[in-house]
Amino acid sequence: MIRNIFGFIRFAPLALFLTIAIVGLFAVLIGSLAGSVEVTEFGKLAAGGGSLGFLPGFFCQF
Numbered sequence: 142m143i144r145n146i147f148g149f150i151r152f153a154p155l156a157l158f159l160t161i162a163i164v165g166l167f168a169v170l171i172g173s174l175a176g177s178v179e180v181t182e183f184g185k186l187a188a189g190g191g192s193l194g195f196l197p198g199f200f201c202q203f
Contacts, residue, residue: 155195162191
């Protein structure tokens with residue numbers, strides 16, 4: 142039981158940042174197809190922030 146909790150705590154930030162990066166990429170796609178500069182810029186910001194949070198956490202796990 143405790144091992145499952147520690148496993149969740151270990152990988153929860155990675156899952157969160159990866160989800161933010163993927164949602165940001167979809168926002169970029171939708172914004173660019175719709176021609177909305179604001180949505181595209183927000184998607185770029187979200188995708189970049191999600192990837193910057195995901196990569197250091199991913200490499201620190203191993």
